[in-house]
Amino acid sequence: MNEAETIRYHAAHDGRPAELDLLDQTKLPGTLTRLVCTTIDQTHDAIQRLVVRGAPAIGIAAAYGVTLTPVDAYASASLPEVQARYRQTIDHLATSRPTAVNLFWALDRMRAIVDGFAGEVAELREQLVTEAIRIHDDDRQMCRSIGRNGATLLAHCKSVMTHCNAGSLATSMWGTALAPMYHLHESGHTLEVFADETRPLLQGARLTAWELHQAGIPVTVCTDSMSGSLMRQGRVDAVIVGADRIAANGDVANKIGTYPLAVLAKYHNIPFYVAAPTNTFDAELESGDLIPIEQRNADEVSYPCGADSPRHTPEGVTVVNPAFDVTPAELVTAVITEKGVISGPDTTKVRAHLDA
Numbered sequence: 001m002n003e004a005e006t007i008r009y010h011a012a013h014d015g016r017p018a019e020l021d022l023l024d025q026t027k028l029p030g031t032l033t034r035l036v037c038t039t040i041d042q043t044h045d046a047i048q049r050l051v052v053r054g055a056p057a058i059g060i061a062a063a064y065g066v067t068l069t070p071v072d073a074y075a076s077a078s079l080p081e082v083q084a085r086y087r088q089t090i091d092h093l094a095t096s097r098p099t100a101v102n103l104f105w106a107l108d109r110m111r112a113i114v115d116g117f118a119g120e121v122a123e124l125r126e127q128l129v130t131e132a133i134r135i136h137d138d139d140r141q142m143c144r145s146i147g148r149n150g151a152t153l154l155a156h157c158k159s160v161m162t163h164c165n166a167g168s169l170a171t172s173m174w175g176t177a178l179a180p181m182y183h184l185h186e187s188g189h190t191l192e193v194f195a196d197e198t199r200p201l202l203q204g205a206r207l208t209a210w211e212l213h214q215a216g217i218p219v220t221v222c223t224d225s226m227s228g229s230l231m232r233q234g235r236v237d238a239v240i241v242g243a244d245r246i247a248a249n250g251d252v253a254n255k256i257g258t259y260p261l262a263v264l265a266k267y268h269n270i271p272f273y274v275a276a277p278t279n280t281f282d283a284e285l286e287s288g289d290l291i292p293i294e295q296r297n298a299d300e301v302s303y304p305c306g307a308d309s310p311r312h313t314p315e316g317v318t319v320v321n322p323a324f325d326v327t328p329a330e331l332v333t334a335v336i337t338e339k340g341v342i343s344g345p346d347t348t349k350v351r352a353h354l355d356a
């Protein structure tokens with residue numbers, strides 16, 4: 001088993017509790033260490049601290065987190081009492097982060113198992129474990145398909161730019177935005193990748209650069225402020241990023257800094273692609289203006305190297321730290337999903353794609 005596998009799960013057995021075993025992404029690239037969660041609160045904290053992160057990955061982790069509900073203490077409880085306990089867990093995990101719709105999509109799948117269950121109490125947890133494993137396996141297939149579908153769009157490129165991390169570390173494996181790079185690399189066409197460092201948490205410099213380098217794909221880290229100049233110098237053939245939530249009209253919420261990248265790509269007439277599974281679409285939201293944007297602790301900006309490092313902003317000065325921004329659909333050349341490609345996304349095309 002790959003020691004760098006983002007998410008592992010060990011079901012309860014022989015009196016040992018179930019374990020959600022996470023690669024601790026807050027420690028990368030310097031240290032490869034894992035964090036094992038056996039409780040709901042540990043899972044909630046791991047998602048909130050970005051130990052596990054990335055829209056699909058936090059959905060998978062939350063699904064496994066539901067199975068950590070301590071129902072053994074309810075051995076004599078009735079089915080309705082146990083179902084209520086699982087619903088409490090689902091509601092609590094739903095408060096861990098607000099923007100990535102995959103979290104709520106995965107929790108809704110787990111809730112459907114709880115609500116639809118009518119057997120023996122002891123069997124409910126087994127059905128929840130099965131559903132969480134299915135969510136994990138489904139994501140592997142979706143990422144593989146996104147890689148195949150995205151490769152057709154990048155096949156003519158020599159170099160691409162990406163932002164944040166939408167690779168294996170953000171999903172079950174392969175990723176969304178990075179999946180086409182892995183697919184092309186496997187078929188002998190290795191792209192040169194510019195990885196935006198992605199302030200303030202540096203997912204690009206710390207995570208994308210790490211996983212692509214491990215895979216033997218040439219990657220160059222650039223600061224977010226370098227992107228425009230690299231495009232102007234003709235060194236970027238395409239931009240491809242992930243997504244945390246896509247509204248019905250094709251507006252895309254993704255890591256902060258994605259919107260200015262899309263504006264720069266438009267100005268330089270460079271294709272701007274978004275790669276995401278269809279469970280990243282929120283068809284209930286008419287536009288991206290309605291997507292909830294996570295506001296994170298200002299200390300992540302003031303102390304970019306951690307709380308014990310020198311402060312980078314003067315005491316008393318206001319600091320803002322929205323974790324995501326929204327890119328209007330008109331700046332998106334195409335959205336790549338496991339089902340295919342939506343070129344020039346708009347409400348009609350998005351709904352047709354989702355319904356196909």
Ligand SMILES: CSC[C@H]1O[C@H](OP(=O)(O)O)[C@H](O)[C@@H]1O
Binds near residue numbers: 053054056167170171
């Ligand atoms: C494949 S989804 C990855 C998506 O999630 C990241 O956000 P975070 O690191 O805060 O979880 C970023 O927006 C990526 O594009």
